[in-house]
Amino acid sequence: MQAITIKFKDKLIPVMNFTHKRSHMELLSSKLTELEYNFEFRRKLKMISMIEIIGDVAIFKYNDGTKLYLEVS
Template sequence: MQAINIRFKNKSIPVLNFTQRHSHMELLSSKLKEFELHFEFRKKLKMISMIEIIGDVAIFKYNDGTKLYLEVS
């Protein structure tokens, strides 16, 4: 599986889409646009190493091993 990069502000984040659906990538992009002005989310996003999409959930993996789950549907 090949990682697709998604850009949020000035950061490029690799995304693994296990569902192989393009619609889930679009949902993730729209969800990130919703949180664009949310200060706490942007602060946390700086530490993310990669994103995995499994079903309707995006899993944000941090450098320290912790995860943040975000429903994208």
């Protein structure tokens, strides 16, 4: 398992990559760049505690235990 941090709008977010594939991290980065100007997504991202990548899905985990699933493929 790889533990990496990514920076999005001055916030460091830990990413657990269970697939061990660099391509999934690159896909996640490009998806975050795509959603950079989406105000609703940026508002939700402020409360994220960590991101897990499992297969082609990124799971954004919030502090209160809820999750947001984002397909990165």
